[in-house]
Amino acid sequence: MRIVTGGIAQETNTFQRQPSTVADFLTPDYGFVARGAELFDLDGTGTVSGGIIAEARALGVDLVPTTFAALVPGGRVTRESFDLFRDEILAGVRAALPVDGVLLVLHGAMALEDDDDAEGLLLAAIREVVGPHVPIVAPLDLHTNLSDAMVQTADALVGYKEYPHIDMPETGARALRLLIGAVRSETRPAMAFTRLPLIVANQSMVTTWASPLKRAIDRARELEGESAVLAATVLGGFPFADVPFGGVATIVVTDDDPALARRYADDLAAICWEARADFAVNPTPVPDAIAAAMAAPEGSVYVLADIADSGASGTAGDGAAVLQGLLDAEARSAAVAQIMDAGAVAACIAAGVGSEVTLCVGGKHDGLHGPPVDLTGMVRLIHEGSFMLGGPMAAGTTTSRGRTVVLEIDGPGGIEVQLTERRGHPSDLNYFRAFGIEPTARRILVLKSAAHFRAAFEPIATEVIEVDAPGISSPNLATFDYRNLRRPIYPLDSDVEWSPAAPSATT
Numbered sequence: 344m345r346i347v348t349g350g351i352a353q354e355t356n357t358f359q360r361q362p363s364t365v366a367d368f369l370t371p372d373y374g375f376v377a378r379g380a381e382l383f384d385l386d387g388t389g390t391v392s393g394g395i396i397a398e399a400r401a402l403g404v405d406l407v408p409t410t411f412a413a414l415v416p417g418g419r420v421t422r423e424s425f426d427l428f429r430d431e432i433l434a435g436v437r438a439a440l441p442v443d444g445v446l447l448v449l450h451g452a453m454a455l456e457d458d459d460d461a462e463g464l465l466l467a468a469i470r471e472v473v474g475p476h477v478p479i480v481a482p483l484d485l486h487t488n489l490s491d492a493m494v495q496t497a498d499a500l501v502g503y504k505e506y507p508h509i510d511m512p513e514t515g516a517r518a519l520r521l522l523i524g525a526v527r528s529e530t531r532p533a534m535a536f537t538r539l540p541l542i543v544a545n546q547s548m549v550t551t552w553a554s555p556l557k558r559a560i561d562r563a564r565e566l567e568g569e570s571a572v573l574a575a576t577v578l579g580g581f582p583f584a585d586v587p588f589g590g591v592a593t594i595v596v597t598d599d600d601p602a603l604a605r606r607y608a609d610d611l612a613a614i615c616w617e618a619r620a621d622f623a624v625n626p627t628p629v630p631d632a633i634a635a636a637m638a639a640p641e642g643s644v645y646v647l648a649d650i651a652d653s654g655a656s657g658t659a660g661d662g663a664a665v666l667q668g669l670l671d672a673e674a675r676s677a678a679v680a681q682i683m684d685a686g687a688v689a690a691c692i693a694a695g696v697g698s699e700v701t702l703c704v705g706g707k708h709d710g711l712h713g714p715p716v717d718l719t720g721m722v723r724l725i726h727e728g729s730f731m732l733g734g735p736m737a738a739g740t741t742t743s744r745g746r747t748v749v750l751e752i753d754g755p756g757g758i759e760v761q762l763t764e765r766r767g768h769p770s771d772l773n774y775f776r777a778f779g780i781e782p783t784a785r786r787i788l789v790l791k792s793a794a795h796f797r798a799a800f801e802p803i804a805t806e807v808i809e810v811d812a813p814g815i816s817s818p819n820l821a822t823f824d825y826r827n828l829r830r831p832i833y834p835l836d837s838d839v840e841w842s843p844a845a846p847s848a849t850t
């Protein structure tokens with residue numbers, strides 16, 4: 344059996360004005376492009392492709408790689424980037440023909456500079472090459488904004504069930520098994536989806552606690568225990584994308600039972616809809632969060648999550664509001680990961696380790712993440728930038744935010760600030776340890792992360808506080824200027840009437 348694989352994966356924050364370019368994709372440890380057999384470099388990693396490779400080996404399936412391109416979340420993907428990687432994938436598929444199935448690795452919320460539905464375009468292009476009878480299956484991120492075209496073109500779609508996404512390998516493996524079942528004609532996937540008039544903040548999709556989305560996801564797991572259900576998915580959507588089809592959606596794939604798929608997709612949607620008021624997120628004012636951390640007993644570790652400026656949601660990554668709060672409060676034993684400011688990094692490197700520098704830091708990218716901060720500190724460390732993630736999420740992969748500097752403010756035991764050349768999204772203890780900061784030995788850890796930090800940091804945190812700072816991954820969705828999102832939609836519109844019995848598509 345020959346399964347061709349490849350894909351393009353990026354999560355697009357359409358409020359981020361800086362586009363995502365070919366150069367970004369090709370920047371090592373920031374973007375990731377694997378051509379042909381290079382894909383197997385992901386063997387053993389905690390990624391979707393890592394899961395697919397391991398499962399293919401276990402099942403004795405011949406995996407034919409084309410091109411897989413991925414990039415950290417950011418602005419809309421340029422047409423040049425999409426066309427480049429799409430054409431490489433299509434050429435790889437043509438060269439591999441005849442194939443038994445296609446396993447496409449997608450994110451699900453990628454938007455192009457001139458099209459909101461990149462995944463729909465890619466799926467359609469591949470369908471055209473392989474024809475109507477070769478099954479196409481794709482694993483999807485939980486933050487997928489599901490388009491009609493995606494469902495109409497793929498034979499089956501399978502989403503993550505965890506946020507932080509610690510189940511990426513498992514989801515890839517599940518998608519491959521589903522595809523193999525279809526190729527062998529052991530099953531006939533019948534897929535239905537339900538898209539709700541509901542947009543919710545990322546922070547309410549977390550699965551490390553009993554969030555509203557998790558209730559529906561738990562039910563999806565139960566459904567997958569039934570022999571007729573091949574996959575059941577609850578997508579939270581990616582709210583920081585102004586696209587018509589954004590928001591919460593459910594997908595159920597059954598074995599040759601479209602009516603059951605329809606009913607279960609609606610059942611999962613009903614769970615989300617009934618809980619719609621519970622999705623509200625109410626972050627804590629920055630001064631209150633800092634005061635709580637400073638008043639806590641010796642040995643406490645308070646994580647202050649700067650959830651509105653999460654690099655993993657494609658923000659600027661240069662908001663300095665929490666740092667300003669730390670300076671104002673004269674906080675001690677505080678470490679900030681990370682503030683993107685290439686100019687400040689260059690100034691620190693020019694000054695050299697041990698030098699005192701006075702800088703204006705952050706807040707320069709787009710005016711949407713608060714003002715810069717003036718500070719004086721000592722250059723404690725200069726680092727080339729790359730380090731390996733320890734997990735639980737994406738373990739074994741190497742990442743880099745470019746050259747990284749640690750500034751020490753108010754001497755040892757004061758405030759340590761990491762400055763980077765590119766935006767970060769601290770999801771792993773090594774975001775501190777790689778730069779000489781032991782996170783378990785700091786009273787305050789400031790993380791620019793909406794939720795991915797939770798898998799690694801909740802176990803070491805005395806308390807996690809989501810703070811209310813400015814940024815384009817803020818849970819205050821009413822502050823975003825949506826122009827293309829379908830309306831009415833809850834909670835942006837107050838009196839939304841809806842029930843899952845309303846017409847929606849089935850394939």
Ligand SMILES: [Zn+2]
Pocket residue numbers: 484485486508
């Ligand atoms: Zn995601």
